[in-house]
Amino acid sequence: MNMNNSRKWLIDKAEQEDGCLVSVGGFVDALEQTEQTSSNVIPFKHAFVRFVQLARRARKLTLDQFAEKVDVDLVELLKIEKDEQYTPAMRTVHQIAEFLKIPEKRLMVLAGLLRVKDAQFQKAALKFAASSEPVEKLSQEEHAALEEYVKFLCDR
Amino acid sequence: MRAPIQIVKWATKELVEAELFDEVTIEHFLEAQKEWRPVVIAAARQMVQAGANRESIPRHWHWDWSSKEADLRILAFSFFGITVQDKLQGLMKLETVGWSGRIASQKGKPLAYVDYLETAPWNIKLLMQPLGRSPEFRAIGTRLIEAGVRRSLEEGFKGRLALHSLSGSERFYLDVCGMTAVGRDPAKQDLLWCEFTPGQAEKFLNEGAA
Numbered sequence A: 001m002n003m004n005n006s007r008k009w010l011i012d013k014a015e016q017e018d019g020c021l022v023s024v025g026g027f028v029d030a031l032e033q034t035e036q037t038s039s040n041v042i043p044f045k046h047a048f049v050r051f052v053q054l055a056r057r058a059r060k061l062t063l064d065q066f067a068e069k070v071d072v073d074l075v076e077l078l079k080i081e082k083d084e085q086y087t088p089a090m091r092t093v094h095q096i097a098e099f100l101k102i103p104e105k106r107l108m109v110l111a112g113l114l115r116v117k118d119a120q121f122q123k124a125a126l127k128f129a130a131s132s133e134p135v136e137k138l139s140q141e142e143h144a145a146l147e148e149y150v151k152f153l154c155d156r
Numbered sequence B: 001m002r003a004p005i006q007i008v009k010w011a012t013k014e015l016v017e018a019e020l021f022d023e024v025t026i027e028h029f030l031e032a033q034k035e036w037r038p039v040v041i042a043a044a045r046q047m048v049q050a051g052a053n054r055e056s057i058p059r060h061w062h063w064d065w066s067s068k069e070a071d072l073r074i075l076a077f078s079f080f081g082i083t084v085q086d087k088l089q090g091l092m093k094l095e096t097v098g099w100s101g102r103i104a105s106q107k108g109k110p111l112a113y114v115d116y117l118e119t120a121p122w123n124i125k126l127l128m129q130p131l132g133r134s135p136e137f138r139a140i141g142t143r144l145i146e147a148g149v150r151r152s153l154e155e156g157f158k159g160r161l162a163l164h165s166l167s168g169s170e171r172f173y174l175d176v177c178g179m180t181a182v183g184r185d186p187a188k189q190d191l192l193w194c195e196f197t198p199g200q201a202e203k204f205l206n207e208g209a210a
Helices: A007-017 A030-058 A063-070 A074-082 A090-100 A104-110 A119-131 A140-155 B026-049 B065-071 B125-131 B140-154 B167-176 B198-206
Strands: A027-029 B002-009 B015-021 B059-061 B077-084 B087-095 B112-119 B161-165 B180-185 B191-196
Touching: A007 B002, A007 B140, A007 B167, A030 A074, A030 A104, A030 A119, A030 A140, A063 A074, A063 A090, A074 A090, A090 A104, A090 B026, A104 A119, A119 A140, B002 B077, B002 B140, B015 B140, B026 B087, B026 B125, B077 B140, B087 B140, B112 B140, B140 B161, B140 B198, B161 B167, B167 B191, B191 B198
Parallel strands: B112 B161
Antiparallel strands: A027 B059, B002 B015, B015 B077, B077 B087, B087 B112, B161 B191, B180 B191
16 A cells, blocks of 8 residues: 655644544543443453462462563552452453463453453353452362353353 | 554654564553553543533543454455554554445445544543643554554545544644545434545545655
8 A cells, every 4th residue: 555655644634633533433422431341341350360360279379470471560460369450451460361371362351451342241250259258278169150150251 | 563653742743663563463452451541531530520521521432342353364354553663553443344434436446444543542632631741642543543544545435434423523634635525423322424525535645745
């Protein structure tokens, strides 16, 4: 594709475009997005943190062992497990999804990197987050909650 | 396709090396969501706090991820992106099947349809002002529309191109690009159908070029 390389043309167009909006596409109000973010993303993030914690512990891995196996930075893994406000890097979520054999896109939704309109997905995330409490060793219930949620993520 | 292009630095009006590409992946959409959305929301908040009318607040796109990702695999759709030093500055989705002209003289003739076009929020003056910042680059919209017209030419559509403009963007498509305002489309929330005839597209590509 040969693009126009005239300096004059480009400068003229840039001057004319200055201050214009150019958006095309289906839009929603930015404020509504803010409200949706506050109500939807946090429960997902809570489920994401719990999911990573339990998945690691189910494999009897310490944080640094898990970081090494997944090939992610230990500091980032610590942030993921300890700070629910933290948004992980896409690569990190990709690596975790690959290691845990979980569909990447689903995990990205949980991590707050993607948004979906899916009431069932949100309900399942909330249920999982609510049914899992961090303890030293996974209880049968935690194992069951984890396995059920893994199945849900994989079956969709 | 990857093509070196130039865009314009907002503050100094210097030309800046950039890259136009059509190998857009889901990663680009993820990057756009992660990097662009917080800036838009912060600007909207500032505008509200400053007492802006709700209607005057710029709107942000609604991401339907499942359909966007599926779209990436459909040959009839092209996605274009512009980067400067690997940082995404704009995205466009172009459809080349199923659309035809609505201007009387072009009725029934195939055209390229811009389904989606957006620039990064840091290139939008209206969004940067409330944050006390200057925009970074100019001419992202111009370059994306140019790419759309050139793809239309490659497809044999003679530069015919159309889109449904959001109300805030009409000035750009009508006055800057020189498209024809054909009419409001009740099937698309009464958005304005803007269309390039081959002659208008040619004029857009070459007017003032030296």
